[in-house]
Amino acid sequence: MFIVNIEYPGTWLELPDGEDVSELTSIISSMETTITDMAITLTMFTDCQQKSYLEHTSDNTEDLWERDRQLRMHIEKNYRDGLDDENDFYTNHEYHRAETERLYRQEKLNSGEVPRSYKNRFSFIHAHSFLSLVDSFYKYLSVISDETNLGHVKSIKEQFEEAFPLLSKVRNSAQHSEDRIRGYGRSKKKKMDLQGGFLGLSNLNGDLLGYTIDDGTYQEFSISHDTLIRVSKLFQNLLNGFSWTGSIRFSPYI
Numbered sequence: 001m002f003i004v005n006i007e008y009p010g011t012w013l014e015l016p017d018g019e020d021v022s023e024l025t026s027i028i029s030s031m032e033t034t035i036t037d038m039a040i041t042l043t044m045f046t047d048c049q050q051k052s053y054l055e056h057t058s059d060n061t062e063d064l065w066e067r068d069r070q071l072r073m074h075i076e077k078n079y080r081d082g083l084d085d086e087n088d089f090y091t092n093h094e095y096h097r098a099e100t101e102r103l104y105r106q107e108k109l110n111s112g113e114v115p116r117s118y119k120n121r122f123s124f125i126h127a128h129s130f131l132s133l134v135d136s137f138y139k140y141l142s143v144i145s146d147e148t149n150l151g152h153v154k155s156i157k158e159q160f161e162e163a164f165p166l167l168s169k170v171r172n173s174a175q176h177s178e179d180r181i182r183g184y185g186r187s188k189k190k191k192m193d194l195q196g197g198f199l200g201l202s203n204l205n206g207d208l209l210g211y212t213i214d215d216g217t218y219q220e221f222s223i224s225h226d227t228l229i230r231v232s233k234l235f236q237n238l239l240n241g242f243s244w245t246g247s248i249r250f251s252p253y254i
Contacts, residue, residue, distance in 0.1 A: 006236060008251065
């Protein structure tokens with residue numbers, strides 16, 4: 001489990017006259033929740049990646065294949081034994097093959113087996129959730145930067161943009177795959193000039209989530225502990241830049 005330790009320099013924010021303390025406090029709280037969700041999502045993503053690797057490299061893989069083969073043979077035998085005319089199994093083979101496949105699938109599902117096509121999607125779901133959470137953090141940061149006169153916030157926003165220059169582009173493609181899949185980028189009046197003729201949508205290369213962005217180039221965003229640490233450090237610097245009163249407090253609560 002990834003844990004992000006956050007230290008608040010005090011209990012209550014103190015802001016210059018005219019700044020809304022309650023609103024800013026709520027935004028900061030939401031930013032912390034976003035980081036918490038990032039840590040949890042990254043943990044689930046990493047677990048899925050590790051399980052997938054073990055399933056494909058385990059010494060038990062051949063045993064699983066053999067059990068599946070034996071199950072298919074058992075189901076087919078019982079099915080054929082129940083036919084009034086066993087020769088019909090060969091005469092109408094396509095029909096009976098589909099029927100035995102239905103029985104095999106139902107047997108697997110009844111035993112609690114998760115379809116492989118579902119398992120393969122787990123990592124992608126967590127990767128996209130992580131991407132969306134980083135983008136949400138940036139939006140909160142942008143609101144504080146745009147609506148306050150606090151200099152250190154603008155500096156931290158710039159640092160964020162330098163650290164993740166392609167975040168918004170990759171996130172836009174993830175949210176507008178209906179445009180990218182049709183070859184549209186910035187405008188629906190003109191097709192993108194695809195880099196190398198390659199259109200990449202929701203590709204995972206290790207911990208890199210890749211998309212063709214609106215200029216036709218293929219770009220990747222890191223779903224990693226390094227990304228989590230970078231965001232959390234910027235958040236800690238954001239907190240440290242404010243004036244506080246009251247006792248230091250720590251998060252998460254243990």
